[in-house]
Amino acid sequence: MDQRPRLDDVAARVGVSTASVSLVLRGAPGPSAETRRRVLEAAAELGYRADRTASMLARRRRHLLGVMLDIRNPFHAELVEEIQAEADLVGYEIVLSTLTRHRDEKRAVETLLDFRCEAVLLLGPDFADQRLGALAAQVPVVAIGRRVADAPVDVVRSADHLGVSAALTHLIGLGHRRIAFLDGGRGAVATARRRGYRDAMRRAGLRDEIRIIPGDHTEEGGVRAGRLLAADGDPPTAVVASNDRCAVGLMDALIRAGREVPREMSIVGYDDSSLARLAHIDLTTVNQDAPAQAKFAVSAAVQRLDEGRRERVEMVLHPQLVVRGSTAPPPP
Incomplete structure (x- = not known):
């Protein structure tokens, strides 16, 4: 009761x-x-x-933005904090629906629709473009963090190929040539970063050095890759990871195996999450400008809801490499 x-x-x-x-x-x-x-x-x-729900129902407009995020991803948590701040400025509230090991995107989005959110902001969605288009027929959709080629949804993302290229340019400048890529799995974001690695290695004349290590966007995926590399008799001198989480897992496994980072192997992550900034991790990584992504995403949703905008918009941000202590020249 x-x-x-x-x-x-x-x-x-x-x-x-x-x-x-x-x-x-x-x-x-x-x-x-x-x-x-x-x-x-x-x-x-x-x-x-x-009772805010009853109050919003009485006003007809709910002013609710639904946000789908991966609860295990620290970068998503930072994005949500920025999204909340932007929503507060324009008089909207947000409803969160999470992805977990046992809760997929379909269920997370259904929850947002059940709450009658007026628009949905999807953080790093793996839905196919066709599925995103079907969702956009119900409510305005903003996809954050990935390219969408063929669906009427708004997009805000960083230029992943530029971010990976900046990481490789930094490592090559330090003298590395044997640079591997720790893969992020089958998702759209991971696919873009993997493609960016291949293209950048080819442009640098390092086609024969291309090596992709199986993984995923979790610490556990990084740990598995680290154990593999620790047992490798001829490992790469540097690794670019598809995100910070797998980079941290990789680093942890190498250190536990007695390998020194960065003296024996340099590591670069992607996201510049709170993990990367911890003093004992000190990860060189790619910053995606979470505040700018959040500002554009909220603005795009509100423009559709309050101003009636119908044309599709896309904002592509230039990521920036943040150099910290996890990279150094290769060992002799």
């Missing part, structure tokens, strides 16, 4: 009408200063909180 205090409980405590209590809590004119003081005190004492 719901025992939460209600509006009429506050009204009974103060001895005024529920209409007066509503005016006070909404900051609307009418009640006297003394009434306002007593209502606010009573609401605090009772622990009353307004």
Whole structure:
């Protein structure tokens, strides 16, 4: 049974009408200063909180943006924090729906639709373009972090090929030639970064040095790759990882195996997440400008909802390499 205090409980405590209590809590004119003081005190004492869902239903417009994220991804957590800040500025609230080991994209999106979100922001979605197009026929969709070639959805992403190229340019400048790529799996984001690695190695004249190590976008995937490389009699001198999570797992496995990073092997991640900035990790990585991605994504959704924009827009940001302590010249 719901025992939460209600509006009429506050009204009974103060001895005024529920209409007066509503005016006070909404900051609307009418009640006297003394009434306002007593209502606010009573609401605090009772622990009353307004039912925002009922309030939004009464206004017809819900002003809810749904956000799908991978709860295990620290970069997604940072993006959500920035999205919330941007939504606050324009008078919207966000509803989060998470991906986990047991909860896929289909279920996560269905939850957002069940909450009647007016638009959905998808962080790194792996849905096929056709599936994204079908979703866009129901609500405005913003895909964050990946290219979408053939669907009427708005897109904000970093230029992954430039980010991977910057990582390789840095390593080549340090003297590395045997540079491997720790793969991120079958998803759209991982595919773009893998393609960027191959293209950049070819442009650098290192076609024969191309080596892709199987992995995924998890710490566990990085650990498996690290164990493989630790047992390799002729390992690469540097590895570019598809994201920070697998880079950190790779680093952990190498260190546990007695390999020194970066003296024996340099490692570069991708995302510049909170993990990368920890002093004992100090990961060289690619920054995707989370604040700018969030600002554009929220703006794109609000333009469709409030201004009626119909044409598709895409924002491609230039990522920046952040050099830290996980890279150094190759061993002799």
